[in-house]
Amino acid sequence: MTKTEFKLKVFSQSKRLFPMVSRMLGNSPNAEDAIQEIMIKLWLKRKQIEKHPNITxxxxxxxxxxxxxxxxxxxLEIYDSSFQLEILKSENNLEQLERKELHTIIKKIINNLPEQQKEVIIMRDLDGYEFVEIAAALQLKIEHTRVLLSRARKKVSLQLDKTYYYERG
Structure with missing residues (x-):
């Protein structure tokens, strides 16, 4: 694999990797360092990569x-930045407080999901990955990835209904 082919086929994927790596490691500097290390590791194995059927x-x-x-x-202490709320100017805004509470509830619900469902819902709904990319990263079939996402969303929805139904009385 030449330098140009490596840039086109492998290095071009680094921007798509950033959300997943950042979420897993907890912050941007660690993610940037990790992506550099990953690219070096892949560069050293470029002759084997060239023969691989699915480079992505x-x-x-x-x-x-x-x-x-x-x-x-x-x-490392995992810091989940995916649920951080944008800091708003007004601290007394009721809508802001409700949104903050909702994000906290959703975060707890997602953290209680089975591991594969949690990874799939985060990668799809928060990081914006396609099903093909999620399936490749988790080494699953695309159909199974869709099923996991569907089940995860259903569980989150049911838990939110229970939470709000309980709060309403």
Missing amino acids: ALVFSTARNHCIDILRKKK
């Missing part, structure tokens, strides 16, 4: 596995 899947699974290795080694 290989890149995503390599990134995911690299993040898991980092978390195991360093025991």
Whole structure:
């Protein structure tokens, strides 16, 4: 694989990796460093990558596995920035407080989902990945990924209904 082919087929995926890596590692500087390390690792294996039938899947699974290795080694504190609310000017705004409460409730519900459902819903609804990319990263079939997302959304919906029904009396 030449330098140009590597840029087109592998390095071009780095921007699509950033949301997943950032979420897994907790912050942007760690994610940027990890993506550089991943690209170096892939560059060193470029001759084997050239023969791989699904380069995108290989890149995503390599990134995911690299993040898991980092978390195991360093025991980083995971900071989930995906649920951070935009800081608004008015602190007394009722709508803002309701939105903040809703985000907190949804965050708790998602954290209680089974691991695969949690990863799929975060990657699809928060990070904006396509089903093909999610399936490749998690090494699942596309159909199974769709089922996991559907079940996760249904559980979140049911839990929200229970929460709000309970609050309303």
